[in-house]
Amino acid sequence: MAQIGQVLVDVPTMQTNDPYSYAIPAELEQQVQLGMRVTVPFGRGHRVVSGVVVGLSDGTNFDGQLKPIASVLDLAPVLNEELRQLADWLADQTYAFRITCIQTMLPNLLKAQTAREIKPTTELSPAEMAQYFPDGAPREFDTSKLDDKTMAGLLRLQRAGKVEVTYQVTSKATAKTVTGILPAQSIDELKAHQDAVVKRAPKQAKLLAYLQTLSPTTPVAQSRVSHDTGVSAAVITAAEAKGWLVKQPIEVYRDPFQRPVTPTAPLTLNTAQQTAVTAITQAIDEQQSQNFLVEGVTGSGKTEVYLQSIAVALDQGRTALMLVPEIALTPQMVNRVKARFGHRVAVLHSGLSKGEQYDEWRRIDRGEATVVVGARSAVFAPVKNLGIIIMDEEHESSYKQDENPRYHARDVALWRGRYHHCPVVLGSATPSLETRARASKGLYTRLLLAKRVNDHPLPTVHVVDMREALKQQGESDFSEPLLTAIQARLDRHEQVVLMLNRRGYSSFVMCRDCGFVLKCPNCDISLTLHMDTHTMKCHYCGHEEAIPHVCPNCHSRKIRYYGTGTQKVEQALQQLVPTARILRMDVDSTRRKGAHEKILRQFGQHEADILLGTQMIAKGLDFPDVTLVGVLNADTALGLPDFRASERTFQLLTQVSGRAGRADKPGEVYIQTFNPDHYAIELAKDQDYERFFVTEMHMRHQGNYPPYYFAVQVTASHEDEATAAKAMYQIVAAVKKGLSANAIVLGPTPKAIARVKRKYYYQVVIKYKHEPQLKSVLEQIRQAAQIPARHGLSVTIDPEPMNFM
DNA sequence: AGCACGCCGACT
DNA sequence: GTCGGCGTGCTC
Numbered sequence: 001m002a003q004i005g006q007v008l009v010d011v012p013t014m015q016t017n018d019p020y021s022y023a024i025p026a027e028l029e030q031q032v033q034l035g036m037r038v039t040v041p042f043g044r045g046h047r048v049v050s051g052v053v054v055g056l057s058d059g060t061n062f063d064g065q066l067k068p069i070a071s072v073l074d075l076a077p078v079l080n081e082e083l084r085q086l087a088d089w090l091a092d093q094t095y096a097f098r099i100t101c102i103q104t105m106l107p108n109l110l111k112a113q114t115a116r117e118i119k120p121t122t123e124l125s126p127a128e129m130a131q132y133f134p135d136g137a138p139r140e141f142d143t144s145k146l147d148d149k150t151m152a153g154l155l156r157l158q159r160a161g162k163v164e165v166t167y168q169v170t171s172k173a174t175a176k177t178v179t180g181i182l183p184a185q186s187i188d189e190l191k192a193h194q195d196a197v198v199k200r201a202p203k204q205a206k207l208l209a210y211l212q213t214l215s216p217t218t219p220v221a222q223s224r225v226s227h228d229t230g231v232s233a234a235v236i237t238a239a240e241a242k243g244w245l246v247k248q249p250i251e252v253y254r255d256p257f258q259r260p261v262t263p264t265a266p267l268t269l270n271t272a273q274q275t276a277v278t279a280i281t282q283a284i285d286e287q288q289s290q291n292f293l294v295e296g297v298t299g300s301g302k303t304e305v306y307l308q309s310i311a312v313a314l315d316q317g318r319t320a321l322m323l324v325p326e327i328a329l330t331p332q333m334v335n336r337v338k339a340r341f342g343h344r345v346a347v348l349h350s351g352l353s354k355g356e357q358y359d360e361w362r363r364i365d366r367g368e369a370t371v372v373v374g375a376r377s378a379v380f381a382p383v384k385n386l387g388i389i390i391m392d393e394e395h396e397s398s399y400k401q402d403e404n405p406r407y408h409a410r411d412v413a414l415w416r417g418r419y420h421h422c423p424v425v426l427g428s429a430t431p432s433l434e435t436r437a438r439a440s441k442g443l444y445t446r447l448l449l450a451k452r453v454n455d456h457p458l459p460t461v462h463v464v465d466m467r468e469a470l471k472q473q474g475e476s477d478f479s480e481p482l483l484t485a486i487q488a489r490l491d492r493h494e495q496v497v498l499m500l501n502r503r504g505y506s507s508f509v510m511c512r513d514c515g516f517v518l519k520c521p522n523c524d525i526s527l528t529l530h531m532d533t534h535t536m537k538c539h540y541c542g543h544e545e546a547i548p549h550v551c552p553n554c555h556s557r558k559i560r561y562y563g564t565g566t567q568k569v570e571q572a573l574q575q576l577v578p579t580a581r582i583l584r585m586d587v588d589s590t591r592r593k594g595a596h597e598k599i600l601r602q603f604g605q606h607e608a609d610i611l612l613g614t615q616m617i618a619k620g621l622d623f624p625d626v627t628l629v630g631v632l633n634a635d636t637a638l639g640l641p642d643f644r645a646s647e648r649t650f651q652l653l654t655q656v657s658g659r660a661g662r663a664d665k666p667g668e669v670y671i672q673t674f675n676p677d678h679y680a681i682e683l684a685k686d687q688d689y690e691r692f693f694v695t696e697m698h699m700r701h702q703g704n705y706p707p708y709y710f711a712v713q714v715t716a717s718h719e720d721e722a723t724a725a726k727a728m729y730q731i732v733a734a735v736k737k738g739l740s741a742n743a744i745v746l747g748p749t750p751k752a753i754a755r756v757k758r759k760y761y762y763q764v765v766i767k768y769k770h771e772p773q774l775k776s777v778l779e780q781i782r783q784a785a786q787i788p789a790r791h792g793l794s795v796t797i798d799p800e801p802m803n804f805m
Numbered sequence: 806a807g808c809a810c811g812c813c814g815a816c817t
Numbered sequence: 818g819t820c821g822g823c824g825t826g827c828t829c
Contacts (some may be wrong), residue, residue: 011806020829043828062829
């Protein structure tokens, strides 16, 4: 039996990034297992923290006095061998702390909370007691909630031994239970009681008869007993008091999708789909970690390929993991999978309550669910024996986490595919350049679904030159051709989807006399006008203030709104087409839980003619009566300082175009733009992904961007601009020393938005092809950043950032 | 992170 | 003289 446990303590610092050794006390020897969470004493004093056992051994390199593990938080390990290895790999790849990676991999509920409590000892005088403990009871000891004077006083008492601080580590993970019933006496005894009361108390007799039919070991839910016998809870409680039965809690799962689904059978595949399924099936059969790119336009039946591939894996007794972007994880989508695989499906996403997430996670962990559907973090689901991993819409940027650990779910999926010797299927109509380039190099097998199922024609796409529209009709968000097209749909009772490219797109306030623009006091950006709350808001830090009526700079009254927000567009549109019923979908109208779904349902039931919204309407919704899609501002994203601007624009336009005319009615798309000649817009008009890929690869080659180069972004931030800049210059100097002449160093430069939440941001981007030293240089920077972190300087390392420049 | 130790200025 | 400010090192 192992004497020593290697524990990663829940203290995210560089010094505790390696496990610490703890003695395993005899009484815990039977309990402690690899991958379990424990609590351990840490530091001087009586501080207790949680940690995870990542190793068991008989010896240790540490030559001090070992402390013992204090308690075990789990009955079963929460991290298996695979996930422990994955955590190490993830920490190494993303320059994040090991414990941070583990926290990310586990459901929220398993994150242990530490609470401190302060209580009086017998030494405390009555006067002090009255001052600090007016209730006479121990009080919560939270540094952030107590004022300085009370804090100082309590700390002085603590030094004098008059009060005592105790630590508690609590895991909120609780299984939901319902009351269960077990017969507590033999059938004969129960029968005797039944005979005795049958005349007098018919309900009791009924219950006694029922108890005789139950197994003495498997509890039955009390609600079930009531339902079956028609006996009330009071009678059951009375029976418990008489010793006829005992109550025992039964663990139940919180099922987030309890609505019944109608089962579906596999659909007949067309040739391209069949070829794809056959290729994937072969990889599953041969247990190969071969990876695929399924490239198919909207409506080409990718989902059916996924579902039938999953079925193959399940038939072989293996499991499946299917990742979809958060925004596409709608009940319709989930029901489609549940309809095929029923109760074997578990769903993981942030819309579930923490309890629901935990229950789904346990179902997966116990092997009760063998198909997992979920967004980014579901890539860490504790599925064993994976037979296939699918990542739909693989180009979606939401697969990259924008906080530590800055992982890309695609990389994790590929890692797990290698671990399980199973195929990873990446699917998209507009694959990311990285993925498509890897397919060209033969790293992924490319499976093309060129045709739409049922041979629906692709919509006709018109590009409207807004420079011309501006000359002819003056300033308006709606060009003449688009308006005409909208009016035609209204006359025919067909539906319209209008999309605003929200990036860099909002209404701000500017003074017409002096040009003053209202800015956020904390961040380096203009405040956005919100008509619903009648306030000016900062989209970065949440700062909010009143709408000015007088210019704060020159006191002119000519302060007006500029730009276009969805709300303003909605008003303008309503004036242009007064009879239209318009639904607006944006961050403001979907903030409430379920609002998103409600708007889509209303639109699907024809309660509105026009759906106006931001990017979120481009993803995955499918309404047969939508025959017109309009993009009001196709190019606002093109102007952003981002090397993926063209790629994003092309993907968005292609995707939103796919929303038009999916049924028997032909679709039309209008793209309004000030850059009609830009290749991203021209090629989106032609819906020519291949040419876009070739053109954009050429641009990336010219600019030395990914996928031709790897990239790492290092950011330093501080409240004082000079401090941030100075730190960045030192980092750049250190980096340059370790790099070859082939690496390209961009910076240091201030970030595009140089100030956010009162902090200034400086960055450097390193582009490289092969730099064996880079990793150790970055590790040194991480180490070195530990000391100035005390003074408010934070340094972050982002491998393969989603945008830079 | 959070606690102790240690070194400096301003008070009973 | 001491109390308490915060800057620094360390936690198996």
